[in-house]
Every structure is written in C-alpha cells, then in structure tokens.
Amino acid sequence: MDIDDILAEVDDSTIPQETRDLQELTRTWVNERSAPELLPWPAELMDRVLERIRQQISLIEDRTSSTDPKSSFTLIILQTELERFKYLTRSLLRARLAKIDAFPLHTLTHAPTRALLSPSELQYATTHTAILHRHFQNAFLGQFPEGLRKMDDSSGGVNMVEGPDLEKAVFVRGRREAGVVIGGEGVGKEFLLGKGEVVVVRWGVVREVVGRGEAELI
C-alpha cells in the first residue's frame, strides 16, 4: 500500500457510511454478476444493508398513514430508492443462487467454495442436493447396477463433479492509484494495470487482485 492509497482511504472516511455501503454493494454485485465462480459472502455488509432496508420499510409504513400531499412525494422518493436497493440485493442473491445451482456438488464438496456460502445458502444447497439425489435414486439410479449409482464418481481419471471454468475471460478495471501488477509466476506475462484502465483477461489471472479489491470486474 502506498501513500496515494492511504490518502484515498482518509478521503473516503468523509463519505457517510451509508454511501460507502452502497458503493461496496454495487461493486460486489457487479463482481458477482461477472465472475465465473462464487465470490465470498459479504456478511457484515449484507447485515447492515438488510437492517437498513427493514428500518426503511417500517418508516414508509408509518408515514403512509399521513395524508399530507407534500409528504406523499417524499414517500415516492423513499419508495423508489427502496425498490432500487431491493433490486440490487435480490439480483446479488439470485446471481449467487444461479452459481450454486449450476455446480451443486462442487459447491458442497470443494471446501474453499463451501466456505464462501452464507448459512442460508449452505442450507439451501445441502437440502436441494439431497432432494435431487433422492429423486434421481427413486426415478432411475435405483435400477442401475450397484457400481453405476454414484453421482460423484471419479474413477477412471474423470471426475463427474463439474466446477466452474476459472479460465473464462473477464473485463477488469484497475482501482489503485499506483496500478496493480497482474500476472507473473505461472499465469502468463506480467503487466501493470493502472487506475481506470480496462483489460480483457482470464479470470484465473485476476481473481486474487479482485478479491483484495485492487481491481474490479465490469
């Protein structure tokens, strides 16, 4: 971390927490929508945002009882913004669900991926996989010979459990004043991604810098 980044953080601290949370939520949403694999569950951020949404809903419910025409316009603004926030959180959750649904067994058996789930997502994935497995068992797997019934067979050198393609290309933008070094050992040519610069590159090359927040997907 260099002086510019420290200054940037000092500058950011003058921005209200709510605004910073909106920016972080937006960035999390865009990253999650663009990355080929599941990203960490932002537990603290989501707790704050969901709590605020709850408060705003009850505030709006309280105010709806008054019939003052002036406050009714304020109410429209509050409701419009509430819907925007709800859309953002819902789209984030649904993007995560889509990834869990796409690779349920990988999500549950690959320990680093499993650790990225929120408690409710873990419950969903576990229950959903169990129901699906039971259904397959009753529908057709039960009639197969014993040796062919497994859903996660890896014998013969080919693993049945499919995971996301980490080498998919993504659009990345640099976020650090001094630039961020991308590539290096074993992942291709090394280059510097300056602030605001955009490149198309394999996800595997940038997943770490995106995880650290030094670059973002677009």
Add this chain to the structure above:
Amino acid sequence: MALLLPPGLTPSETAFLCEMEMVTVIPRQRLEGLNLLGGPTPPLNPPYRTPLPLWLALLLKRQRRANILPPPWLSPHSLTAILDLEKSSPSFSPLPTLPAHTTTSPPFLPSATADAPPDALPYHWLELGEMLLEAASDDIAEPDTVRRLMRDLREVRMAKMRAGVGVLEGGQEVNMNGVGGMEVAEGRAFILGVVDGLRKIGASKEMSRREREAEERENGIMGGEEDEEDDMDM
C-alpha cells in the same frame, strides 16, 4: 429463484448502474433533505444547483420539480471536438482525468455533474446521454445536434471495437482502455466468446508446448543423475 441471465451485466443492468451517477439539478421547488438508504441527500432550495443521483434527478424532472443541468461534455462543441479526437486515433479517446486520491470508480465519480471535465467522455457516456436526451431534451442546448453527434461517436467507437477483435489472441490480455459501460455490455458476449474460443483452440497447442518444455527441462537437470543410476543398475 436463481437468476437466468448470462454472466456479466446486461445493457439494462448497465443502465441501472448508470442511474447512480451524480448529476447537477436546478430545483424549481423546495424539498427537505432526505435520509435515503444510500446516504442523505442535500435539501433543495431554488435556484441553487444541487448534485443528486440521476434516478432522483429524472424523477424530479418528470414531475417538473427540477431542471437538469447537462454535463459540459454533452454539448455540440465538446462532442465535435471529441469526435475529431476519436477519428484521429485507433484507440478509444481517454477517460476524463479522475479527481486524485479517491478509490471510487464509475458510477460514483463526479463525471456527469455540471463541473465535470468538458473534453472527455466518461464511462457511462452513452447511457447517460441517451437518458438525458430522452427525459430532459429541453434542458440540453441543440438536442438534435447532440443526438446526431452521439450517434456519430457511437458508430466511430463501434467500428474501433470491431477492428479491435483482430488483435484478440488466446491467453493474452487485451487492452480496452476508455471503453464505455454500454459498449462493454453490448460487445461482451462477442468479445469474450472470441477470447474463450481462441483460448480453447490454443490450449491444446499450449499443452503440448509445455509438455515438451518440461521434458526438456527434466532431461537437462536430471540427465546426469539418470546416467549415474543407469550406471549403478548396470
């Protein structure tokens, strides 16, 4: 229920993102400051200019409670200059110079307010321009000229995007500096499809190359020892 959209923001999601950009409004009515979920908004006192997020500015504009002051780059003069710049270079025109010492990125940069730099297109230029032309064309000087220049710019830049596909190579990074949000959303499926396709074709070639290299390395380092072992065996 799980999302059925492909990875990466779609054009309508990009427009949603763009609505978080700050614009400058001139209020026509008083409005107290509001405690929104995304932070407090300043109180509106006509005729003082106030920065507001685009979605709120559009809401006020539709109800004729405020006028939107278009960003300086959205004017015939600036757009003509930027168009000339775009035509003179094979890469996209550079993004506006960012205010120093902030890590925020679009849509949270002040690139569409009344004091934004007049000589560069910001990340969300296309969506923002279109939205303002649609909802607030009476606030924009010479809206028809602006509309025509926007269309010219879009065509010049789209041609660059298409020409850029020629340099796409499997495994290499592709520079896209200055690209706009909507341009990414529209071109994403094609560009990423080409990059991924080339990578898959190149992967088999790459693998055989690596295997050969590893073999050569192994032979180089291990060569002596192997000889010794062979000798001992004998």
